[in-house]
Amino acid sequence: MHPPSLQIMDISMPSDGPAAASLDASDTTLTPSPRVRRVRFYLTNEFGLVLLIIIFGAAFTFAVPRFLSHFNLFILGRTAAENIVIGFAMMVVVVTGGLDLSVGAIGVCAAMGGGWLMQVAGLPWPLAVIGGLLLGAALGFVNGWAVVRSGLHSFIITLASMSIFFGVMIFITRAQAFRSIPLSFASFAHIRYFGFISPLLLLAVVIMLALVYLYRLTALGREMLAAGARASAAELSGVRVKRVIILCHMLAGLLAGVAGLMLVARNDAAIPSMAGQLGQDWLLPAFLGPVLGGTLLSGGFVSPLGTLLGSFLLTLLTNGLLLLQIGQFWVEAVLGLLLLVAVLLDQARRSFIARRRMI
Amino acid sequence: MAEFLFEALGISKSFPGVMALQDVSLQMREASIHALLGENGAGKSTLIKIITGIHRPDAGELRLAGTPIELTSPRDAMAKRIGVVHQERNLIPRFSVGENIYLEQLAGRPLKPLRYPELYRQSRKWLDLLDLDVDPATPVSRLSVAKMQLVEIAKALALDSRVLLLDEPTASLTPHETVTLFKVLKRLRDDGVSMLFVSHKLEEVGELCDQVTVLRDGRNAAHSQPLQGLGRQDLVQLMIGRKEQIADWPARNFAAATPALALKGVSTILGHRDIDLTVKRGEILGLYGLVGAGRTELAKCIIGQFAVTEGSVEIQGKAVKIASVADAIHRHGIGYVSEDRKAEGLILMHSVLANAGITVWRNLGHHGLPLTDGRIRSRIEPFVRRLEVRTPSLAQLVGNLSGGNQQKISVAKWLAAGVKVLIVDEPSVGIDIKTKAYLHELLRELSDTGTAVLVITSDMPEMITLADRIAVMNDYRIEGTITNTRDYEEMSSRIMSLIHRVEAA
Numbered sequence: 065m066h067p068p069s070l071q072i073m074d075i076s077m078p079s080d081g082p083a084a085a086s087l088d089a090s091d092t093t094l095t096p097s098p099r100v101r102r103v104r105f106y107l108t109n110e111f112g113l114v115l116l117i118i119i120f121g122a123a124f125t126f127a128v129p130r131f132l133s134h135f136n137l138f139i140l141g142r143t144a145a146e147n148i149v150i151g152f153a154m155m156v157v158v159v160t161g162g163l164d165l166s167v168g169a170i171g172v173c174a175a176m177g178g179g180w181l182m183q184v185a186g187l188p189w190p191l192a193v194i195g196g197l198l199l200g201a202a203l204g205f206v207n208g209w210a211v212v213r214s215g216l217h218s219f220i221i222t223l224a225s226m227s228i229f230f231g232v233m234i235f236i237t238r239a240q241a242f243r244s245i246p247l248s249f250a251s252f253a254h255i256r257y258f259g260f261i262s263p264l265l266l267l268a269v270v271i272m273l274a275l276v277y278l279y280r281l282t283a284l285g286r287e288m289l290a291a292g293a294r295a296s297a298a299e300l301s302g303v304r305v306k307r308v309i310i311l312c313h314m315l316a317g318l319l320a321g322v323a324g325l326m327l328v329a330r331n332d333a334a335i336p337s338m339a340g341q342l343g344q345d346w347l348l349p350a351f352l353g354p355v356l357g358g359t360l361l362s363g364g365f366v367s368p369l370g371t372l373l374g375s376f377l378l379t380l381l382t383n384g385l386l387l388l389q390i391g392q393f394w395v396e397a398v399l400g401l402l403l404l405v406a407v408l409l410d411q412a413r414r415s416f417i418a419r420r421r422m423i
Numbered sequence: 424m425a426e427f428l429f430e431a432l433g434i435s436k437s438f439p440g441v442m443a444l445q446d447v448s449l450q451m452r453e454a455s456i457h458a459l460l461g462e463n464g465a466g467k468s469t470l471i472k473i474i475t476g477i478h479r480p481d482a483g484e485l486r487l488a489g490t491p492i493e494l495t496s497p498r499d500a501m502a503k504r505i506g507v508v509h510q511e512r513n514l515i516p517r518f519s520v521g522e523n524i525y526l527e528q529l530a531g532r533p534l535k536p537l538r539y540p541e542l543y544r545q546s547r548k549w550l551d552l553l554d555l556d557v558d559p560a561t562p563v564s565r566l567s568v569a570k571m572q573l574v575e576i577a578k579a580l581a582l583d584s585r586v587l588l589l590d591e592p593t594a595s596l597t598p599h600e601t602v603t604l605f606k607v608l609k610r611l612r613d614d615g616v617s618m619l620f621v622s623h624k625l626e627e628v629g630e631l632c633d634q635v636t637v638l639r640d641g642r643n644a645a646h647s648q649p650l651q652g653l654g655r656q657d658l659v660q661l662m663i664g665r666k667e668q669i670a671d672w673p674a675r676n677f678a679a680a681t682p683a684l685a686l687k688g689v690s691t692i693l694g695h696r697d698i699d700l701t702v703k704r705g706e707i708l709g710l711y712g713l714v715g716a717g718r719t720e721l722a723k724c725i726i727g728q729f730a731v732t733e734g735s736v737e738i739q740g741k742a743v744k745i746a747s748v749a750d751a752i753h754r755h756g757i758g759y760v761s762e763d764r765k766a767e768g769l770i771l772m773h774s775v776l777a778n779a780g781i782t783v784w785r786n787l788g789h790h791g792l793p794l795t796d797g798r799i800r801s802r803i804e805p806f807v808r809r810l811e812v813r814t815p816s817l818a819q820l821v822g823n824l825s826g827g828n829q830q831k832i833s834v835a836k837w838l839a840a841g842v843k844v845l846i847v848d849e850p851s852v853g854i855d856i857k858t859k860a861y862l863h864e865l866l867r868e869l870s871d872t873g874t875a876v877l878v879i880t881s882d883m884p885e886m887i888t889l890a891d892r893i894a895v896m897n898d899y900r901i902e903g904t905i906t907n908t909r910d911y912e913e914m915s916s917r918i919m920s921l922i923h924r925v926e927a928a
Contacts, residue, residue, distance in 0.1 A: 283788030
């Protein structure tokens with residue numbers, strides 16, 4: 065009855081003459097014009113971050129030649145790997161429009177659990193690692209379950225669980241570190257490929273690819289984004305929103321566990337204070353990575369590559385500033401400022417894109 | 424003294440993708456009640472928002488007592504003594520009745536200490552005027568919906584408004600409360616207040632109003648005419664335009680068809696009692712009722728969002744227990760197009776592809792293959808095309824499309840999911856007349872292919888156009904079911920008599 069014709073409304077920029085002409089009714093692919101795509105690419109967070117990484121990298125190289133030494137690059141990559149995974153742990157909950165203040169506490173708990181399994185229970189390290197990760201996921205489940213059941217914002221729930229998890233962990237371990245970590249496990253943090261690449265950085269990249277796969281190529285990942293963007297609409301479209309939110313928190317716990325175990329490998333020990341009191345040292349990098357990377361704090365949009373680049377940039381800045389022998393407090397101030405500037409820039413970029421309707 | 428207390432002249436207003444108002448005028452006299460009529464989406468709400476300073480017109484002029492005025496904010500309008508009772512609730516539930524009534528006035532002086540006895544004494548005055556027996560210190564959240572509505576009116580009165588806009592103030596009132604309200608409004612009129620009264624209930628309009636302005640498709644169909652001499656049918660004609668609005672589709676016979684969805688003696692946790700309802704394969708069943716009759720709520724119980732407490736729900740003849748919305752969709756093939764497109768129907772910040780595809784992800788993902796954009800696209804594109812969605816690409820954000828195109832997408836996703844039962848709640852809210860007619864044809868075609876459709880609408884012409892049978896709901900019960908003859912006069916009077924049967928008794 066209705067011919068399968070698609071009516072195309074040309075709302076691209078007027079100067080788009082030739083490009084827009086390809087968008088007539090015979091076009092069967094329903095894709096944006098190349099010109100719009102190109103402009104959009106230059107406006108992406110990812111492009112901006114790569115640019116900043118190059119600029120700051122060049123500046124630090126110029127100021128401190130030591131910056132490019134193999135040893136420094138190795139340290140930089142290894143620290144970046146930790147920060148990237150910490151950023152991912154926060155990102156997967158930010159997707160739901162929530163946040164997880166307990167990433168640090170969970171990370172340390174998982175690390176201590178893994179350390180206990182290696183040292184006290186004497187399990188081979190791969191099993192101990194799996195145990196530690198399961199503990200992380202289980203604590204994430206507690207968060208997610210409490211959020212869903214109580215209907216409270218995850219801010220409150222994870223603020224409370226941060227203290228509870230950390231407190232219980234200190235009670236159980238009596239604040240003792242596990243220092244007999246098998247060398248075969250700890251070596252992951254010390255091996256250098258080509259003299260400067262840490263396996264941990266490769267692991268972070270693999271995790272990023274897995275997250276890209278999750279969000280782009282699985283029903284579950286797409287449902288996470290839908291539930292985060294508008295839970296009521298997702299629910300009425302057949303998404304089991306509560307289950308999905310719990311899974312997001314479990315994934316956060318799992319990733320926090322990965323980051324915690326990376327720290328164990330680097331320190332050759334599982335130490336209760338390795339992420340600061342209550343794991344709070346992780347909070348700034350946890351938020352900076354996703355926010356710099358363009359993940360929306362209100363949920364529904366995610367960029368694993370952006371988070372990776374954002375976390376890398378923040379590690380690069382920290383590393384470079386420390387090499388310049390600027391006090392640690394200045395580094396903290398710079399990172400705080402960076403967070404604010406990133407949010408403001410992001411707003412400007414977003415409104416520019418919205419005005420031009422380039423999405 | 425100017426002849427008109429308030430005038431809106433040649434008002435035009437457009438939103439991205441929609442021309443909401445085009446050269447609309449309206450002139451209100453002192454001491455009179457002016458009816459503003461029009462179908463959903465005709466532009467009434469936009470006009471009210473312009474008069475109360477929420478939107479600014481693209482063209483045209485507002486005049487107060489003959490002097491041109493510019494309203495830049497709702498505060499501005501209040502200062503000029505233009506008050507409004509909006510359709511949506513605008514009360515703060517935790518605040519007391521008195522605090523809510525004086526909220527606007529208190530907000531202007533944030534540091535001035537509140538004198539509660541004084542505040543409550545003054546509130547009392549307005550509540551008495553409305554015959555509302557409520558302690559001003561009661562939190563609003565403890566009131567019934569009807570009482571909240573009256574508090575909203577008290578709030579507008581407390582601003583000492585000269586011009587008072589009432590957007591469907593009776594929608595949630597009982598007949599008794601309505602009578603009381605009308606007495607108050609008439610008294611206000613005699614005191615010189617000029618009122619604009621928006622309502623879908625034409626009987627009320629005839630009883631209460633002096634002049635009428637009718638909007639259709641964003642334009643004046645009637646401009647400040649005296650109401651005297653206009654009958655109900657004249658008003659309907661003005662509102663919906665041509666009489667042939669009601670499509671002359673042949674009647675269909677479903678005697679032999681098998682039921683696709685049947686409710687037998689169903690009670691729900693939301694308060695429905697003893698609901699019997701059957702939609703057969705290929706049939707369009709209309710569910711009519713006034714706002715608050717419990718229709719949307721029934722739909723949400725059917726799709727498993729709220730629990731059915733008694734009775735049985737049968738899908739394709741088999742009794743089923745629907746535990747969740749996901750269950751309803753993926754196991755039983757029931758889809759629901761929400762009346763609240765922006766909040767519940769669509770994810771505005773996501774693309775057309777994500778919105779139309781959300782119902783098929785699970786199914787496509789089952790085979791273990793990566794769920795690529797391409798696979799989703801090939802599944803949904805035929806439907807997006809068939810519905811003639813006007814979008815530059817499938818990657819376009821749904822929030823950037825017009826209301827009509829958004830609605831097409833919220834239907835397309837259910838077509839893609841291949842549901843056997845589709846519940847459509849207020850299908851034409853906020854969409855233009857052309858798209859509306861198109862959607863009607865589409866639903867008819869869909870039912871011709873064997874899908875059972877349950878249409879919920881408060882729009883009588885739409886109901887009579889679409890439905891094969893009409894079930895009338897009132898106060899969470901089914902009052903009766905009638906076969907649609909597509910004779911507007913007859914059907915509307917039979918529907919109304921079913922609704923008012925209880926009240927008359």
